[in-house]
Amino acid sequence: MQKHNQLFYFFTIHDAARFKRHLAWDIAPVVASVAQLSQVHRQPLVALNIAFSHAGLLALGVTEDLGDSVFAGGQAADAVQSFNEDTASWVPQFVGDAVHGVILLASDATHLIDRQVFHLEATFGASMSKVYSLPAAIRPGDQAGHEMFGFLDGISQPAIQQLHKTPLPGQNVIDAGVIITGATGDVVDTKDNVPVIRPGWAVGGSFLAFRQLKQLVPEFNQYLLQNAPAGDGSLQARADLMGARMVGRWKSGAPVDLAPAADDPELGADPQRNNNFTYEHEGFNLSTDQSHCPFSAHTRKTRPRADLTSLNISDKPNSIMRSGIPYGQEVTPEEEASGTTIHERGLAFVAYQSQLAKGFQFLQQSWANNETFPPKKTPAEIGFDPIIGQAADGKARLVAGVDPNNTSATLSMPQFVISRGGEYFFSPPISALRGHLSGVDQVVHEHPGRHRFH
Ligand code: HEM
Ligand SMILES: *[C@@H]1O[C@H](CO)[C@@H](O)[C@H](O)[C@H]1NC(C)=O
Ligand SMILES: *[C@@H]1O[C@H](CO)[C@@H](O)[C@H](O)[C@H]1NC(C)=O
Ligand SMILES: *[C@@H]1O[C@H](CO)[C@@H](O)[C@H](O)[C@H]1NC(C)=O
Ligand SMILES: *[C@@H]1O[C@H](CO)[C@@H](O)[C@H](O)[C@H]1NC(C)=O
Numbered sequence: 002m003q004k005h006n007q008l009f010y011f012f013t014i015h016d017a018a019r020f021k022r023h024l025a026w027d028i029a030p031v032v033a034s035v036a037q038l039s040q041v042h043r044q045p046l047v048a049l050n051i052a053f054s055h056a057g058l059l060a061l062g063v064t065e066d067l068g069d070s071v072f073a074g075g076q077a078a079d080a081v082q083s084f085n086e087d088t089a090s091w092v093p094q095f096v097g098d099a100v101h102g103v104i105l106l107a108s109d110a111t112h113l114i115d116r117q118v119f120h121l122e123a124t125f126g127a128s129m130s131k132v133y134s135l136p137a138a139i140r141p142g143d144q145a146g147h148e149m150f151g152f153l154d155g156i157s158q159p160a161i162q163q164l165h166k167t168p169l170p171g172q173n174v175i176d177a178g179v180i181i182t183g184a185t186g187d188v189v190d191t192k193d194n195v196p197v198i199r200p201g202w203a204v205g206g207s208f209l210a211f212r213q214l215k216q217l218v219p220e221f222n223q224y225l226l227q228n229a230p231a232g233d234g235s236l237q238a239r240a241d242l243m244g245a246r247m248v249g250r251w252k253s254g255a256p257v258d259l260a261p262a263a264d265d266p267e268l269g270a271d272p273q274r275n276n277n278f279t280y281e282h283e284g285f286n287l288s289t290d291q292s293h294c295p296f297s298a299h300t301r302k303t304r305p306r307a308d309l310t311s312l313n314i315s316d317k318p319n320s321i322m323r324s325g326i327p328y329g330q331e332v333t334p335e336e337e338a339s340g341t342t343i344h345e346r347g348l349a350f351v352a353y354q355s356q357l358a359k360g361f362q363f364l365q366q367s368w369a370n371n372e373t374f375p376p377k378k379t380p381a382e383i384g385f386d387p388i389i390g391q392a393a394d395g396k397a398r399l400v401a402g403v404d405p406n407n408t409s410a411t412l413s414m415p416q417f418v419i420s421r422g423g424e425y426f427f428s429p430p431i432s433a434l435r436g437h438l439s440g441v442d443q444v445v446h447e448h449p450g451r452h453r454f455h
């Protein structure tokens with residue numbers, strides 16, 4: 002059900018009037034319904050989709066406030082300010098205002114994508130041009146569905162209450178408005194704490210956070226071997242345990258909270274069980290016990306489950322719908338042997354949310370990069386998310402809890418995921434592609450969630 006290949010095609014607009022005509026007549030009719038987005042628990046299938054940056058909307062003459070200050074500021078400014086990022090490591094095209102939008106193309110064959118790009122470029126002519134593109138693909142063989150470090154991805158996605166009939170056990174059931182602009186539950190801008198007001202045409206869309214996240218895979222593997230916890234098992238088994246504790250899941254997808262000692266591929270593959278956990282257990286002290294899962298583990302940092310609900314804090318407003326896909330080639334024997342990356346590879350990270358300040362930005366800044374999150378733990382120093390946490394320039398990236406033999410011990414870890422930058426986009430409802438964004442004003446307002454997410 003998932004398309005094998007994707008292309009992220011970043012463009013800049015040169016001739017707004019001509020671009021708008023093609024948007025209305027050539028793009029809008031073929032934009033795939035994002036219906037898939039709400040049904041997936043792997044990546045959604047989007048044959049063709051288009052989304053605009055703030056600079057892109059301005060280029061189209063759209064100056065209305067979409068009610069998202071993080072979007073309006075752009076990712077480069079936000080990353081420097083909120084994540085201590087240095088744009089020197091960025092793909093240069095993501096710095097500045099040249100990226101006006103992204104066309105997401107997905108197909109089971111790269112030649113079909115190439116053909117579609119050829120067709121698009123011929124259609125749009127000089128009204129737009131490519132700034133940058135990133136090809137991405139599902140990994141080969143038994144690694145299909147796994148990200149580049151080797152862990153099965155896309156297991157835990159929220160279920161939208163208004164759309165899903167039967168959520169899976171443990172699935173996070175959220176209001177549509179957490180993901181879809183203007184839908185039930187899309188209420189207050191966390192940044193400015195004001196009620197969110199969306200222009201009519203922008204109701205039924207979603208903000209898309211794109212990040213090109215480079216993964217240092219041979220370095221990660223070597224680090225696990227060199228820092229494997231003491232124990233009776235083989236070196237590889239102990240390294241695997243450490244990797245699983247850093248992620249919160251084993252490579253098969255089995256959550257360490259349910260399988261703390263060894264991988265359980267049957268559990269990992271069972272959607273009825275692989276998300277059915279909270280980090281809480283009977284006779285377990287939730288504020289001290291890291292025997293199953295470290296407080297710092299990637300899945301726990303990005304969805305704390307009982308760590309917050311036990312304090313009567315809901316983590317639902319801070320949910321995202323992820324649809325990332327790996328990019329770059331497989332690790333070569335030479336890279337594996339030397340423990341050094343030669344060919345760039347990583348995750349083309351995509352997250353949808355109705356408010357960036359509650360979604361991607363919040364997860365990265367307030368949870369992953371926050372050394373004292375989750376709260377009310379002993380020891381209180383949790384450290385960074387070992388996968389995506391980013392320390393301030395020159396500061397050690399401390400991570401606690403991963404050593405199963407001493408969960409008070411702290412490691413100063415190198416960074417294995419390096420941001421190459423990205424952009425924030427608004428993925429408009431199809432009606433806006435045909436109407437407002439093409440300069441054709443429609444009286445009909447999109448019913449939240451009806452067209453794209455049903
Ligand atoms: C290269 C970077 C990344 C890698 C290798 C990675 C890997 C993974 C893996 C293996 C899982 C477990 C599978 C699953 O539960 O679906 C996961 C879950 C998740 N990740 Fe990431 N991830 C990366 C970046 C990010 C970023 C940047 C964010 C957000 C700021 C994020 C947010 C999440 C969330 C919300 C979950 C689900 C947690 C849950 O519901 O239990 N990830 N990730
Ligand atoms: C470390 O803990 C594991 C179980 O997690 C145990 O098998 C092993 O013996 C322990 N090793 C040491 C040195 O304490
Ligand atoms: C989910 O977990 C709960 C609590 O541990 C358990 O009672 C229930 O049987 C589990 N559901 C499935 C389908 O395994
Ligand atoms: C859990 O541990 C904390 C910190 O040591 C302690 O204050 C608390 O009383 C413990 N809770 C339970 C239920 O034992
Ligand atoms: C959470 O709310 C419940 C019900 O209102 C209450 O009994 C409990 O004490 C609260 N817990 C905390 C940690 O505030």
Ligand SMILES: *[C@@H]1O[C@H](CO)[C@@H](O)[C@H](O)[C@H]1NC(C)=O
Nearest residue numbers: 366367371373374375376377
């Ligand atoms: C970090 O987490 C703590 C508690 O867990 C919270 O009080 C604090 O506001 C967070 N910091 C940021 C920058 O969000």
Ligand SMILES: *[C@@H]1O[C@H](CO)[C@@H](O)[C@H](O)[C@H]1NC(C)=O
Nearest residue numbers: 404406407408409410411412
């Ligand atoms: C565990 O780690 C802490 C912090 O580094 C250290 O003080 C303590 O001695 C360690 N405990 C054991 C049993 O090694």
